[in-house]
Amino acid sequence: MCTYVSEKHTRRFMKTGVGGVLVVFGSFCSLRYGLALIMHFSNFTMITQRVSLSIAIIAMVNSTQQHGPANASTEGPLPDPLSNRSRALRDFNTRAAVYQWSPETQGIIFSSISYGIILTLIPSGYLAGVMGAKQILGAGLLTSSLLTLFTPLAADFGVILVIVIRTVQGMAQGMAWTGQFTIWAKWAPPLERSKLTSIAGSGAAFGSFIILCVGGLISQALGWPFIFYIFGSIGCVCCVLWFTVIYDDPMHHPCISTREKNHIVSSLAQQPSSPRRSVPIKAMVRCLPLWAIFMGFFSHFWLCTIIITYLPTYISTVLHVNIRDSGVLSSLPFVAASSCTILGGQVADFLLSRNLLSLLAVRKVFSFLGLFLPSLCAVALPFVTSSYITTIILLILIPGTSNFCDSGFIINTLDIAPRYASFLMGISRGFGLTAGIISSTTTGFLISQDSESGWRNVFFLSAVVNMFGLVFYLTFGQAEIQDWAKERTLTRL
Structure with a gap:
């Protein structure tokens, strides 16, 4: 992770007329980009742990699962070691417990992690600024990973314990999501933040794409508990990298070059900083x-x-696709989302x-x-259901174009x-999670009334909500540091 930019390399960029800025673009192997990759891995881990239950629950509540080789026959050929191994694996899979969880119970289990995230988003964001984001985020990631490993065991003890574990796991992930921005406030030069x-x-x-692609295969080949074991173990490995790097x-990083350290510090020299940790709540509430x-989120x-x-x-x-193909198709939009996130960041910093552009x-x-393009695709969806290809393209474009908001x-x-x-x-994600809970409930209600008109109303309503957020942000959004966020200690001397 310790990398240096050569003097020759630096002089070459200095001659281009934009000075040291281009050194940044020529140093993608620098430590700060290594940190970004580790955070990428951390976010990958947390989303796979969050979505794991959505994949595994299909097998966990499958009442048609066979509990033995019911169609065994004595007239077949003599078994060989390979077939014995396959039969043993199938027997192992079928021994995984099947739970009698109603759809209402499953809904409570799914939503419990969101409620947990909401509980810790705001306090963890504040604590990250006081105690350090490394400790807060690392503790959240480790807790989430360990709870993922224990989820199959918890399911054997009852649904209440599963709900408790998912809620605590949500609290842990809430800690991990918000702590990242405290780190970037000190590590990311303004022209590289996006x-x-x-x-x-x-x-x-990327994690959503992977879990949707391989989750079903893992459940089928090894048994649903291994979804939790595999991604919980990956999280533990990620924790080792996190606390090390x-x-x-x-x-205070022992493995950073002097040049990179000086570049980061000098680029952030105009950023206000202070050991004072009081939060100007009243000023924040009045800040349009x-x-x-918040409305954008x-x-x-x-x-x-x-x-x-x-x-x-x-x-x-709507498309009448079987379960196997549905899983693959459902993962494709997240490839577009991941690509657009990175592309948007590159283009935004290039323009700056x-x-x-200012x-x-x-x-x-x-x-x-990120708000208008997915709205346009959503409104068009109900009118193109007769075209399989067009529908899939629009479904891919919605999450893909939505992620341009990451640079907005x-x-x-x-x-x-x-400073805050x-x-x-944490507050912003709280608004987002609240919207998610409301939209999920509203969607379920609308499509339960009538499938065709319900989906149309769902997408039209989503477009209206997006347009409201867009107009509000375009009207009141700013990029200058607000007065209440500036250091005022010197003015009091």
Whole structure:
């Protein structure tokens, strides 16, 4: 992870006319990009642990599962070691318990992790600024991984314990999500924030793709408990990397080059910092640019939650695709989401570094793309159901284009209040999770009344919510550090 940029390399970039800025673009192997990859891995781990139950529960409540080789015959050929091994594996799979959980109970289990996340988003964001994001985020990741490993055992003890574990796991993941922005407030130069946060954030989309692709295969080949064992173990490995490599700021990292440290420190020299940790709640409540970010999160999560939660159902019921193909098709949008997240970060920082657009213009352009384009696709969906290819393309574009918001309002708290970035990110995600809970409930109600008109109303309503958030952000969004987020100690002397 310790890398250096050569003097020759530096001089070459210095001659280009944009000075040291281009050194940054020529140093993707620097330590800060290594940290972004580890955060990418962490986000990958957390989303796979969160979605694991959604995949495993299909087998966990499968009442038609066979509990023995009911069709065994004595007239077949003599068994060979390979067939014995396959039969033993099948027997092992079928010994996994099947639980009598009603759809209502399953709904409670699924939502429990979201309630847990809401409980810790705001306090963990504040604690990350006080105690250090490394400890808070690492503890959350480790707790989530250990609870994932114990989920199959908890299921044997009853549904109540599963709900408790999922709630605590949500609390742990809430700690992990928000702590990242405290780290980037000290590690990310202003012209690289979009790029670094998009590399880290794309891990969630990539993790969704992987778990949807391989979760069913793992359950079929090894048994559903191994979904939890595998991704819980991956999380533990990620924790080792986290506590070894991640540090709260570049000044204390033992493996950073002097040049990179100086570059980060000098680029953040104008950022206010203070040991004072009081939170100006009243000023935040009256801050319209901050409410613009909150409304953006609410709108963004409304549609994204519907896609994540109901995409397999939509593909199965509307396109009449079988379960195996539905899983593969459901994973494709997350490839687009991951790609657009990274692409958006690269383009945003390119526009800033070349002074092609102001910081505020970049934030609003990418917010527009991330809210308007998926709304357009959502409105078009009910009218193209007769075309299989067109429907799939639109379903892929919705989460893909939505992730352009990662370079818009999603990281805007780093611009307007870097001192309180994690705290405000916790509140922002709280608005997003609230939108997700409301949208999921509303979607279930609408499609239960009438499938065809229900889905149309779902997508139209989502477009309206997105347009509300977009107009609000375009009207009140700002990119300058707010007065209440600036250091005022010197003015009191």
